[in-house]
Amino acid sequence: MSPVQIPEARTDPATAGPIPRALAVDRTSPIPLWYQVARGLQELIEGGTVAPGSHLDNEILLSRQLKLSRPTVRRAMEHLVDQGLIVRQRGVGTRVVQQKVRRPMALTSLYDDLRAGGQEPTTTVLAHDLVGADTAVALALEVPVDTEVLRIERLRSAAGNPVARLTNYLPRTVEGLSATALESGGLYELLRAQGIVLHAATQTVGARRASAAEARLLEETRGAALLTMRRTTFDDHGRPVEYGQHIYAATRYVFQTQLVAPF
Amino acid sequence: MSPVQIPEARTDPATAGPIPRALAVDRTSPIPLWYQVARGLQELIEGGTVAPGSHLDNEILLSRQLKLSRPTVRRAMEHLVDQGLIVRQRGVGTRVVQQKVRRPMALTSLYDDLRAGGQEPTTTVLAHDLVGADTAVALALEVPVDTEVLRIERLRSAAGNPVARLTNYLPRTVEGLSATALESGGLYELLRAQGIVLHAATQTVGARRASAAEARLLEETRGAALLTMRRTTFDDHGRPVEYGQHIYAATRYVFQTQLVAPF
DNA sequence: CAGTGGTCTAGACCACACC
DNA sequence: GTGTGGTCTAGACCACTGT
Numbered sequence: 001m002s003p004v005q006i007p008e009a010r011t012d013p014a015t016a017g018p019i020p021r022a023l024a025v026d027r028t029s030p031i032p033l034w035y036q037v038a039r040g041l042q043e044l045i046e047g048g049t050v051a052p053g054s055h056l057d058n059e060i061l062l063s064r065q066l067k068l069s070r071p072t073v074r075r076a077m078e079h080l081v082d083q084g085l086i087v088r089q090r091g092v093g094t095r096v097v098q099q100k101v102r103r104p105m106a107l108t109s110l111y112d113d114l115r116a117g118g119q120e121p122t123t124t125v126l127a128h129d130l131v132g133a134d135t136a137v138a139l140a141l142e143v144p145v146d147t148e149v150l151r152i153e154r155l156r157s158a159a160g161n162p163v164a165r166l167t168n169y170l171p172r173t174v175e176g177l178s179a180t181a182l183e184s185g186g187l188y189e190l191l192r193a194q195g196i197v198l199h200a201a202t203q204t205v206g207a208r209r210a211s212a213a214e215a216r217l218l219e220e221t222r223g224a225a226l227l228t229m230r231r232t233t234f235d236d237h238g239r240p241v242e243y244g245q246h247i248y249a250a251t252r253y254v255f256q257t258q259l260v261a262p263f
Numbered sequence: 264m265s266p267v268q269i270p271e272a273r274t275d276p277a278t279a280g281p282i283p284r285a286l287a288v289d290r291t292s293p294i295p296l297w298y299q300v301a302r303g304l305q306e307l308i309e310g311g312t313v314a315p316g317s318h319l320d321n322e323i324l325l326s327r328q329l330k331l332s333r334p335t336v337r338r339a340m341e342h343l344v345d346q347g348l349i350v351r352q353r354g355v356g357t358r359v360v361q362q363k364v365r366r367p368m369a370l371t372s373l374y375d376d377l378r379a380g381g382q383e384p385t386t387t388v389l390a391h392d393l394v395g396a397d398t399a400v401a402l403a404l405e406v407p408v409d410t411e412v413l414r415i416e417r418l419r420s421a422a423g424n425p426v427a428r429l430t431n432y433l434p435r436t437v438e439g440l441s442a443t444a445l446e447s448g449g450l451y452e453l454l455r456a457q458g459i460v461l462h463a464a465t466q467t468v469g470a471r472r473a474s475a476a477e478a479r480l481l482e483e484t485r486g487a488a489l490l491t492m493r494r495t496t497f498d499d500h501g502r503p504v505e506y507g508q509h510i511y512a513a514t515r516y517v518f519q520t521q522l523v524a525p526f
Numbered sequence: 527c528a529g530t531g532g533t534c535t536a537g538a539c540c541a542c543a544c545c
Numbered sequence: 546g547t548g549t550g551g552t553c554t555a556g557a558c559c560a561c562t563g564t
Contacts, residue, residue, distance in 0.1 A: 030541095032551080032552065032553090033552080033553075034552085034553090058529080058530060058531080059530085059531070060529095060530090068553085068554090069553060069554045069555065069556090070554090070555080070556090071553075071554075071555090072552085072553060072554080074531085074532090075552095075553095077531095084462075084463045084497075084501075087499060087500055087501055088530090088531060088532095089530080089531075089561085089562075090530060090531045090532065090560065090561045090562070091529070091530050091531070091560080091561040091562025091563065092529095092530065092531085092561085092562060092563080093529085093530060093531080093562095094530090094531080097500075097501030199347075200347050200521070200522060201521075201522040202519070202520070202521050202522075203519070203520050203522065204517050204518065204519045204520075205468055205490070205517060205518040205519075205520070206490065206513055206516075206517035206518070207470035207488040207489060207490045207513035208488050208513060209472075209486075209487070209488045223472075223486065224472070225470040225471050225472045225488040225489065226470060226488065227468070227469065227470045227490075236350060237350055237360075238347075238350055238360035250469055250470035250471060253469075254467050254468060254469035255467065255468040255469070256465070256466070256467045256468075257465070257466050257467075257468070257520075258463065258464075258465050259463060259464040259465075259466065293560095295532080295533065295534090296533080296534075297533085297534090321548080321549060321550080322549085322550070323548095323549090331534085331535090332534060332535045332536065332537090333535090333536080333537090334534075334535075334536090335533085335534060335535080337550085337551090338533095338534095340550095351549090351550060351551095352542085352543080352549080352550075353541065353542045353543070353549060353550045353551065354541080354542040354543030354544065354548070354549050354550070355542090355543060355544080355548095355549065355550085356548090356549060356550080357549090357550080
């Protein structure tokens with residue numbers, strides 16, 4: 001009846017459930033509290049401490065345990081719902097979802113993909129020069145046709161086998177993309193190091209047969225099936241950062257994606 | 264200095280900016296207020312009332328105009344940021360982003376895709392029966408091997424040309440999937456009509472060459488490049504709903520995706 | 527009925543960009 | 546400085562689920 005909280009029934013609520021021990025938050029950190037909580041819960045889930053199918057503590061209890069407000073805890077949980085880690089039902093509670101492969105590919109690069117898969121990727125720069133933008137490049141980068149843009153062509157290999165030929169076009173204003181830098185890391189990594197925040201992309205995936213030269217480069221048979229991808233990446237201001245036309249050896253690479261329903 | 268609000272300086276704030284007129288919210292509706300605001304703003308942006316690049320009113324002003332709290336208005340704006348419609352910068356404001364193609368493909372189906380593209384799709388059911396789950400199907404649907412599952416095989420055409428052969432496996436418990444229903448609409452549409460909430464999916468896209476039979480079915484040349492897709496779809500409880508193995512004529516279809524950074 | 531998540535409010539303080 | 550968005554709090558009421 002009374003809105004006053006019960007004076008420590010049995011155990012200290014801050015150490016009660018199996019949850020809170022690993023979830024201490026650092027209030028001096030610049031990282032938002034809700035994000036710290038979300039990461040903490042994510043570790044508990046992925047580490048198996050909280051079994052799939054089991055219920056998580058409810059918001060009010062958790063906020064009391066962590067000494068945070070309910071909206072803060074709530075925001076963390078909403079984040080995990082977006083990630084597909086947990087499921088919430090009014091009147092029922094919050095349950096941990098059966099674990100899947102879980103790769104949030106979204107805005108990663110082939111380099112990140114391969115490295116995450118345990119294969120150490122290597123890169124050979126085939127071309128690194130300035131060219132006039134053709135209509136496709138001009139449209140994607142939102143510059144006039146024939147504007148000089150940076151072209152980068154790379155051969156990406158994994159475990160000694162060629163996987164893809166990557167052709168990227170970028171505005172001349174971008175810096176820090178020397179050939180040596182490109183051979184030691186991914187393009188997106190270098191862009192992020194320049195302070196560019198990659199925010200969104202549109203991409204088109206298709207397939208076609210390899211030309212003789214492409215087959216030779218990728219060590220495929222003549223006429224082999226290739227995956228093709230065209231992608232335009234935008235920064236957080238909505239400006240185009242990069243446009244790429246890529247081909248992948250279909251025998252050695254597939255695109256894997258996790259989708260979450262919009263809303 | 265005083266925390267008291269200024270007593271109606273000049274004009275009534277509720278009719279001041281260009282924004283609020285179309286943004287009246289219905290407090291009796293079961294639709295969340297923040298969502299009503301988000302839709303209203305989206306219409307203003309997509310209708311061109313608010314030009315790309317121009318600033319939106321700030322949160323405090325907008326909340327006063329709409330007579331809503333700041334967090335509510337804020338939530339609407341966060342939604343639009345997720346959709347890629349607007350961009351926010353601390354100390355600067357909220358600006359409308361240059362419009363792109365904007366297709367939130369995420370969890371739509373080929374049927375939706377084709378129809379949205381103006382091509383009226385047609386479907387021919389090639390098979391509709393019960394089969395024992397092989398290892399791939401069993402793994403995806405989380406049932407034991409050899410469990411009887413529903414198999415649906417369809418040929419999807421657009422503008423009279425075959426585009427894809429779709430093979431889907433579903434648990435026997437799913438209803439409402441008669442052959443006639445499947446020929447008049449998309450699978451996802453039928454599932455949603457059954458009250459199933461599609462929430463997430465994992466998919467793998469690859470490429471290979473067509474067999475003689477596949478080429479014949481899709482009216483392609485022998486050995487033509489095909490796009491392949493395997494997708495498992497999950498409902499909002501995290502349970503697998505559907506597993507599909509599909510092939511697409513690469514000359515007639517590509518996958519187009521909009522990605523937003525996950526952080 | 528009690529317990530859960532879903533929504534909303536009215537404040538507060540801070541970090542950052544621009545003048 | 547001034548104004549902006551980013552974060553956080555401490556409540557409130559409601560809708561839905563299960564008993």
